[in-house]
Amino acid sequence: MAIGELGTYPHATGAAAAVVSKHEEAQDLVFWSGWFCPYVQRAWIVLEERGIPYQYKEVNPYKKEQHFLDINPKGLVPAVEYKGRALYESLVICEFLEEAYPEHKPSLLPSDPVERAYARIWIDFIAKSVIPAFMRLMMTQEPDKQQEALGEFVKALATLAEKIQGPFFLGEQFSLVDVAVAPWIMRDYVIAENRGFHREAVGPKWKQYAETIEARDSVKSVMSEREKYADIYARYLKNEANSVAGIAFRAGRPLQ
Structure with missing residues (x-):
């Protein structure tokens, strides 16, 4: 920052x-x-x-x-x-x-190697497709390009939503796939208030999933008061952020 x-x-x-x-x-x-x-x-x-x-x-x-x-x-x-x-x-x-820490339960990756690899595929998709689309939507300034970015973001979420086995991505168990995307679900109010995003545009499955994630105790517990994020995201919305993340996404490079 x-x-x-x-x-x-x-x-x-x-x-x-x-x-x-x-x-x-x-x-x-x-x-x-x-x-x-x-x-x-x-x-x-x-x-x-x-x-x-x-x-x-x-x-x-x-x-x-x-x-x-x-x-x-x-x-x-x-x-x-x-x-x-x-x-x-x-x-x-x-x-x-x-x-x-294998003794600390629950494990957040499946024990089956194929299922574990499957989870990693979607974690990679979140890192390379969902989050960059979120950041482009937030940082883009021109109205026509904002609409284009909004469509791209909704499409990325819809692709993810198709694979949700519910209530969490892999089914009954909260997993690292959910962890990978949770912080951006908790921040989608920023693009809802400033870029016209609505969870309903992705579909009811995504809306229900997002509400389930944001209600998870471990997710809620690591969030500060919403108003304290305002100064930070105001700079991203103006494309003035000079953080490593802001610079990287401006250059088209994802972060982990």
């Missing part, structure tokens, strides 16, 4: 602040976080969903600790330290948590 994009809210608020307060003590797993970041929230949802012990550390985007930069040269959140070893990239972290 560029200076000013976090406004006057350097820390989590609301439900997320309550979660942070429970994770201040030292643990084998240190979670380097940014309360505002949807990629952070992927890993955070997994930690909360599976009850994995962790120590929360907020990264100041204006003055990053040297230790954080040492463990993650990209300087991006999320990152984790596990028994002194560092990892980063949100989806990599999510899968690491699956493998490093």
